Amino acid sequence: MKIGAIIAIFIGIVIILSGISSIAISFWFVVQLIFAALFLNSGVKVFKYPSGEHLGSLIFSGILIIDAFGIWGVDWGFWELFLAMIGSYLVGWGLMSIFGNSKFMRRTPKSSRQNLSISRPLEADEYNVDIDANLTKVLLLDTQRDKGIDATLSFDKKSFSGSLNYNKERNSAVLKAKCKAKAGVSSVLTKSRINVELNSSPVVRFNATLDGVDAVLDFSNIKLDNASIRSNISRLSVVPSKLRDSRIDIDCEITSLNLRVPREVGVIIVHQGELNWSSFDELVYRENGYVSRNIETAKKVCQLFIKSEMSKLSIDWI
Template structure:
């Protein structure tokens, strides 16, 4: 918006010179255009305080004073150069002393930590729907389910609900947002001694680390587009996982005591499944059957994605 107003003012200035024959010297015209540019650039400090913006605003005002000859101020070209340097040095010291890390704009960043008391005798259901998110799911030794998240409320639509061991968590981009946002950050901590865990994740353009190693996760469903996923199945029980990915990167880290069966269908995808044996066109099994205690069945539907695995 500022640049639109700037363009209009410069256009009006040129129009006045050419059409109405208002006389300005070339130096005055250059000073006028530069002063507008510098003042509008300096107004960026409303969003973020930087010495460069303050220096440009100060020097832009100096040029206006020079143009209209306020206080009989008539500096030479060399003096203007020195004034510009002085404005930048002055603003640099000013920011360093009083405004470092501050802003005049409203802070839209929300940081929140929420605890949910769960009934350990009943199963726990988690449903997450995310855009442009950096998600980390892991276990902890606490009795409650914990969610920590950080997001810009002007960019993300946020919703949390919890009832009877059912958690729904949504962090989606607002449709009307035109900003290029920083990723939201979310951390989910599941009590390691909780009962059966059922987890569903829908994600778009996200970075997911799903560490279920020390949880009683029985079922996981992932629907993901353009995301990076690092998945560690449960090492404490038999489990099943359904994965539907498009244009994504999936890495499966297999616990040493878990035998994995992968049923795979997909187009234009690349597989790097180390220590797996191909049983038929769509089924692969891990090579750790003799050392395994539990079994994890993974069904993967993939389009234009990369899938890799290793045994930890």
């Protein structure tokens, strides 16, 4: 700390001056200065972290300095200084009790929120988006602004660690968002959020690992090429692309999966594992899977490969 360095310089100067007989120095004098420095280092924290303990340390450090240099003729022994220390802390506690709520002494609470953001113009033909999150709300959709990518990550630093990175090489750009809960954290879904907005022009490849997440992935106005999604104990809503034929691979465990399919998009669903289907509307069973009735007339087709364990699937046509 800077205050500690200043105190060390002060004590060093005193010792140097004693060597040239400018100041009479003794062992007791050095001991008093060392303890005065320790108490002063603790005491100055009162201006940042107001408390009776810090104020008492500041008062007692002043008493030690006065006694060490014999200011006002003060020359106290050990027990007198010991009683002075007790008195200093009592005075510090009393003053903080009386004035601790004043504007001067009130400590401004420091926010634990961390907000990260990336905003880039349209500068790539391909986007690779990678999201790794747990206990987080995730939203992905097309941007309504004249931007290539707008991404934000918000989380509580006490409960989460996170990062948001963007890298561009030639005509390809990579966006990586990571938000992970710290050990022992649970039931804090509203404390972290990832929002990603993508331009509808570039081709997009998407990869996500989601654990305990509430996610909406709206690719309807995005040129999605392929997506790979792994989810566990999550609620997931996916909207296929209307702009490009696409493939979406979903590996889910104990997940509520909702497919919101635009009516101009045809779907082919191949499923493996246990899955509770709540709706077969507009679907026809064919070759170990299901296809939508509009598959012949659809403008675009989305192939969905779903591997699941103890999950639920619902399909809505929009």
